[in-house]
Amino acid sequence: AQKVTQAQTEISVVEKEDVTLDCVYETRDTTYYLFWYKQPPSGELVFLIRRNSFDEQNEISGRYSWNFQKSTSSFNFTITASQVVDSAVYFCALTDSGNTPLVFGKGTRLSVIA
Amino acid sequence: EAQVTQNPRYLITVTGKKLTVTCSQNMNHEYMSWYRQDPGLGLRQIYYSMNVEVTDKGDVPEGYKVSRKEKRNFPLILESPSPNQTSLYFCASSLGTEGTQYFGPGTRLLVL
Numbered sequence: 445a446q447k448v449t450q451a452q453t454e455i456s457v458v459e460k461e462d463v464t465l466d467c468v469y470e471t472r473d474t475t476y477y478l479f480w481y482k483q484p485p486s487g488e489l490v491f492l493i494r495r496n497s498f499d500e501q502n503e504i505s506g507r508y509s510w511n512f513q514k515s516t517s518s519f520n521f522t523i524t525a526s527q528v529v530d531s532a533v534y535f536c537a538l539t540d541s542g543n544t545p546l547v548f549g550k551g552t553r554l555s556v557i558a
Numbered sequence: 559e560a561q562v563t564q565n566p567r568y569l570i571t572v573t574g575k576k577l578t579v580t581c582s583q584n585m586n587h588e589y590m591s592w593y594r595q596d597p598g599l600g601l602r603q604i605y606y607s608m609n610v611e612v613t614d615k616g617d618v619p620e621g622y623k624v625s626r627k628e629k630r631n632f633p634l635i636l637e638s639p640s641p642n643q644t645s646l647y648f649c650a651s652s653l654g655t656e657g658t659q660y661f662g663p664g665t666r667l668l669v670l
Binding site: 477479481487488489491494535539540541544545546548549550551 | 591598600601603606616617646648650655656658659660661663664666
């Protein structure tokens with residue numbers, strides 16, 4: 445069975461600090477897809493990134509970066525120079541190439557304090 | 559604008575009174591699904607649909623019904639709502655099961 449673990453329930457940082465959100469996944473499939481979503485206080489779910497299992501290249505998008513390591517089954521998310529607007533709950537999710545549902549981690553609540 | 563819309567956004571109802579939450583997408587996506595989000599339990603899939611007239615149960619389907627008569631619409635039906643169905647509901651769509659799922663704005667449901 446697929447599983448996503450986000451061990452950090454809540455993180456609090458001061459503005460401009462860097463912060464890394466951890467995501468560890470479990471799957472028996474060789475083809476799978478990993479995602480990160482952001483849920484700001486307004487409640488909507490905002491897509492951030494999708495990565496397939498064959499692409500271990502790290503990705504950077506502005507202040508956001510993602511580190512995908514198959515050897516440790518991790519897909520960690522780093523926010524550089526955090527801002528108050530980054531305060532949200534962040535979800536890591538996993539699906540494979542079959543008809544399995546998107547499996548979410550429990551989320552990490554990030555609070556960025558001015 | 560490409561989007562998934564849900565209505566209503568907020569709903570307060572009473573036990574046993576049938577309700578429908580509508581979901582519509584304008585991206586020509588084949589795959590659509592419903593999730594509920596509860597504190598401490600995260601997001602769980604209720605039902606999903608691979609295409610028109612093809613639906614299947616997710617992890618928590620009890621007490622819910624869905625239909626997919628048109629590609630763009632995927633309503634969620636609660637025939638006899640109960641207080642344990644009080645939750646935040648999300649509809650999502652994607653090109654396929656492995657595609658990126660785009661979520662609607664959510665529907666907050668309170669069943670008294």
